[in-house]
Amino acid sequence: xxxxxxxxxxxxxxxxxxxxxxxxxxxxxxxxxxxxxxxxxxxxxxxxxxxxxxxxxxxxxxxxxxxxxxxxxxxxxxxxxxxxxxxxxxxxxxxxxxxxxxxxxxxxxxxxxxxxxxxxxxxxxxxxxxxxxxxxxxxxxxxxxxxxxxxxxxxxxxxxxxxxxxxxxxxxxxxxxxxxxxxxxxxxxxxxxxxxxxxxxxxxxxxxxxxxxxxxxxxxxxxxxxxxxxxxxxxxxxxxxxxxxxxxxxxxxxxxxxxxxxxxxxxxxxxxxxxxxxxxxxxxxxxxxxxxxxxxxxxxxxxxxxxxxxxxxxxxxxxxxxxxxxxxxxxxxxxxxxxxxxxxxxxxxxxxxxxxxxxxxxxxxxxxxxxxxxxxxxxxxxxxxxxxxxxxxxxxxxxxxxxxxxxxxxxxxxxxxxxxxxx
Ligand code: GCU
Numbered sequence: 211x212x213x214x215x216x217x218x219x220x221x222x223x224x225x226x227x228x229x230x231x232x233x234x235x236x237x238x239x240x241x242x243x244x245x246x247x248x249x250x251x252x253x254x255x256x257x258x259x260x261x262x263x264x265x266x267x268x269x270x271x272x273x274x275x276x277x278x279x280x281x282x283x284x285x286x287x288x289x290x291x292x293x294x295x296x297x298x299x300x301x302x303x304x305x306x307x308x309x310x311x312x313x314x315x316x317x318x319x320x321x322x323x324x325x326x327x328x329x330x331x332x333x334x335x336x337x338x339x340x341x342x343x344x345x346x347x348x349x350x351x352x353x354x355x356x357x358x359x360x361x362x363x364x365x366x367x368x369x370x371x372x373x374x375x376x377x378x379x380x381x382x383x384x385x386x387x388x389x390x391x392x393x394x395x396x397x398x399x400x401x402x403x404x405x406x407x408x409x410x411x412x413x414x415x416x417x418x419x420x421x422x423x424x425x426x427x428x429x430x431x432x433x434x435x436x437x438x439x440x441x442x443x444x445x446x447x448x449x450x451x452x453x454x455x456x457x458x459x460x461x462x463x464x465x466x467x468x469x470x471x472x473x474x475x476x477x478x479x480x481x482x483x484x485x486x487x488x489x490x491x492x493x494x495x496x497x498x499x500x501x502x503x504x505x506x507x508x509x510x511x512x513x514x515x516x517x518x519x520x521x522x523x524x525x526x527x528x529x530x531x532x533x534x535x536x537x538x539x540x541x542x543x544x545x546x547x548x549x550x551x552x553x554x555x556x557x558x559x560x561x562x563x564x565x566x567x568x569x570x571x572x573x574x575x576x577x578x579x580x581x582x583x584x585x586x587x588x589x590x591x592x593x594x595x596x597x598x599x600x601x602x603x604x605x606x607x608x609x610x611x612x613x614x615x616x617x618x619x620x621x622x623x624x625x626x627x628x629x630x631x632x633x
Contacts, residue, residue: 283525
């Protein structure tokens with residue numbers, strides 16, 4: 211055998227190893243291992259949290275720090291939004307029903323800049339409407355076919371279905387994701403919508419040379435330190451910069467803001483809601499592993515699969531928990547608990563087994579004791595509801611029929627839940 215043949219055999223032998231993680235996926239409830247969740251109300255020193263003050267002053271900061279150090283990574287330097295520019299505005303958008311604004315936030319540090327483009331629709335004649343704030347996957351122009359929307363010039367993933375190629379968006383992508391963004395019905399219900407292309411903050415690839423990371427590097431730094439921010443933390447940080455803006459523009463200084471995200475961006479909305487208490491309500495749709503689902507169940511996507519397929523999403527310290535979930539000092543019910551006492555909504559889909567719908571429910575269920583400390587009503591049933599039978603306690607949950615997506619049904623529930631808890 212020559213050396214080329216030997217290396218070929220070696221390469222072929224390693225392929226199944228990489229795919230192994232995918233093949234061993236648990237989709238059978240009977241195979242979910244026994245596990246014991248860390249108690250959100252027991253301090254690391256063993257003391258019991260008995261009062262809201264203990265939670266706020268002692269236990270919450272402890273848990274927040276663990277999520278920063280072990281899972282998502284910490285933002286290295288505080289940097290707030292200081293400058294914004296209204297790029298475009300119309301008072302006759304959506305057939306005269308709405309105000310449309312396109313705003314550019316510029317973040318600057320030591321000569322480096324980052325631009326974040328927010329597309330906003332506001333219902334007319336409602337002062338300070340509640341606003342849904344959420345990232346989109348392919349550019350603001352995809353959420354509705356509105357010719358005035360500026361097409362992103364940031365790096366985008368190629369997708370034939372969306373109409374992006376050579377990592378650029380074009381006219382072809384206009385309105386291609388409208389089914390996920392029922393803008394008209396959001397406005398008709400009296401809510402505003404603010405959306406941002408997530409790649410403005412950090413392009414979703416395993417490359418730390420661009421986006422928000424590069425903006426905040428110390429001189430000579432080329433990648434985040436092992437406890438510093440991965441992409442999800444960067445995206446969460448971007449949502450807070452959008453919040454900086456929403457709070458200073460007179461049109462919505464008093465608006466309540468609902469942070470909402472789907473899938474990887476649902477992981478992001480939960481983390482943003484945990485970090486930034488200015489978000490009044492938090493929604494995750496099909497957020498799965500690294501979002502609402504409990505890591506310890508290892509049903510569907512696991513820590514190892516995340517670390518293998520998306521090594522840039524979490525901080526480097528998180529790699530130590532691949533196939534080692536039980537040694538995590540936290541689990542995702544504690545991420546939900548960090549949002550307390552603010553209302554939080556977890557949405558699952560029946561066919562989205564990859565995201566472990568039951569694990570998504572259980573994190574809401576096990577966050578209950580913290581919400582109860584604040585006197586809030588919680589999910590009291592340890593079993594998830596059947597499809598299309600939402601529960602709207604302070605911790606809201608539904609599982610709908612169908613697969614991994616954002617559907618009108620999901621939005622109907624988000625709107626109903628927001629009306630119930632914010633008004
Ligand atoms: C993949 C990934 C999930 C993620 C999803 C998405 O399926 O494994 O963790 O939520 O992409 O963001 O669409």
